[in-house]
Amino acid sequence: MQLSPSLTQLIEALRCQPGIGPKSAQRIAFHLLERDRQGGKQLGHALTKAMDEVGHCQSCRTFTEQAVCDICSSVKRQDSGLLCVVESPTDVLAIEQTGQYQGLYFVLMGHLSPIDGIGPKEIGLDILESKLQQGGINEVILATNPSVEGETTAHYIAELCHKYQVGASRIAHGVPVGGELDLLDGMTLMHAFSGRRAVNQN
Amino acid sequence: MQLSPSLTQLIEALRCQPGIGPKSAQRIAFHLLERDRQGGKQLGHALTKAMDEVGHCQSCRTFTEQAVCDICSSVKRQDSGLLCVVESPTDVLAIEQTGQYQGLYFVLMGHLSPIDGIGPKEIGLDILESKLQQGGINEVILATNPSVEGETTAHYIAELCHKYQVGASRIAHGVPVGGELDLLDGMTLMHAFSGRRAVNQN
Ligand SMILES: [Zn+2]
Ligand SMILES: [Zn+2]
Numbered sequence: 001m002q003l004s005p006s007l008t009q010l011i012e013a014l015r016c017q018p019g020i021g022p023k024s025a026q027r028i029a030f031h032l033l034e035r036d037r038q039g040g041k042q043l044g045h046a047l048t049k050a051m052d053e054v055g056h057c058q059s060c061r062t063f064t065e066q067a068v069c070d071i072c073s074s075v076k077r078q079d080s081g082l083l084c085v086v087e088s089p090t091d092v093l094a095i096e097q098t099g100q101y102q103g104l105y106f107v108l109m110g111h112l113s114p115i116d117g118i119g120p121k122e123i124g125l126d127i128l129e130s131k132l133q134q135g136g137i138n139e140v141i142l143a144t145n146p147s148v149e150g151e152t153t154a155h156y157i158a159e160l161c162h163k164y165q166v167g168a169s170r171i172a173h174g175v176p177v178g179g180e181l182d183l184l185d186g187m188t189l190m191h192a193f194s195g196r197r198a199v200n201q202n
Numbered sequence: 203m204q205l206s207p208s209l210t211q212l213i214e215a216l217r218c219q220p221g222i223g224p225k226s227a228q229r230i231a232f233h234l235l236e237r238d239r240q241g242g243k244q245l246g247h248a249l250t251k252a253m254d255e256v257g258h259c260q261s262c263r264t265f266t267e268q269a270v271c272d273i274c275s276s277v278k279r280q281d282s283g284l285l286c287v288v289e290s291p292t293d294v295l296a297i298e299q300t301g302q303y304q305g306l307y308f309v310l311m312g313h314l315s316p317i318d319g320i321g322p323k324e325i326g327l328d329i330l331e332s333k334l335q336q337g338g339i340n341e342v343i344l345a346t347n348p349s350v351e352g353e354t355t356a357h358y359i360a361e362l363c364h365k366y367q368v369g370a371s372r373i374a375h376g377v378p379v380g381g382e383l384d385l386l387d388g389m390t391l392m393h394a395f396s397g398r399r400a401v402n403q404n
Pocket of ligand 1 (some may be wrong): 055057059060061062068069070071072073
């Protein structure tokens with residue numbers, strides 16, 4: 001004897017979430033049906049809406065439902081001449097939460113990983129290159145993760161910056177090697193920003 | 203600077219799931235947007251459908267989108283004369299997975315808890331009583347959890363059975379005291395069923 005089709009489907013569908021196994025999925029489904037149908041409906045609606053409407057900012061590639069995100073639209077940010085390159089939108093969020101950085105971002109949505117077929121184009125470096133070419137950026141802050149791939153990606157972008165004679169710096173102080181940027185506390189991130197050093201460009 | 207409205211709403215809505223804190227919600231939202239939009243859409247659809255369509259079986263109170271569930275509709279099950287009382291639909295699932303029990307169920311959707319205002323009516327004991335009155339049940343197997351509330355509830359139902367001269371038994375052997383029924387392996391559950399003993403009814 002099986003559960004009803006809608007319930008079986010729900011339990012199966014819940015497992016698309018990382019970290020949710022079959023037992024957790026069952027518990028979540030029963031919890032929502034027994035105690036929080038309103039919450040379940042809101043989640044259903046929010047998922048459908050977000051999956052349909054949220055795309056990428058044309059300028060920085062972060063998630064947004066607008067053509068260009070709020071940060072990229074800010075004249076004050078544009079005038080800063082600063083562009084911070086990160087791997088993921090969660091990194092933007094973590095840096096914004098420090099309240100100390102007032103420049104623009106560029107979100108790679110990953111890092112260089114030739115083994116997985118992820119080259120410069122897959123992480124938007126063609127878009128970044130045309131930005132550097134256009135001018136208006138005085139310094140690129142390389143805030144990729146302190147992993148091997150993150151360092152390789154930072155080095156690659158530093159060379160791009162050198163080509164267009166734009167300064168490049170790497171956040172350094174306070175970021176633990178092998179750690180993940182978006183798990184850091186705000187204080188450590190602030191130190192990492194203020195302690196950045198220029199990158200040797202050949 | 204905040205995330206876009208749809209994304210903020212999604213992260214907030216994901217937290218209706220037990221065990222999902224703000225950090226997990228953020229990771230799930232980004233994972234779905236970056237790598238599994240199809241899964242996210244399916245989950246949205248499955249949630250909306252289940253919250254709207256899944257109700258309670260008129261006969262046993264378990265979750266179903268039909269008026270009466272498949273188990274209650276089975277003539278073979280009706281003819282068994284056995285009625286197993288459990289606290290939750292997950293318990294039905296756990297017992298069904300042993301493949302050994304061929305009777306009917308009654309799902310309390312909880313247990314007696316006067317402090318929380320949960321009396322006999324809140325767990326459907328009026329419906330159970332009219333079942334006992336109607337006849338056709340030879341034995342009620344009390345398979346509530348081996349917690350204080352589960353034992354109290356089992357005792358209360360045993361008295362109801364006594365009133366209508368229906369036999370009552372309590373699953374016993376193999377169920378660890380303080381444990382939860384739906385976390386047991388199938389073998390332990392089978393032992394618990396075969397080792398059941400008659401309940402003293404005053
Ligand atoms: Zn943007
Ligand atoms: Zn039923």
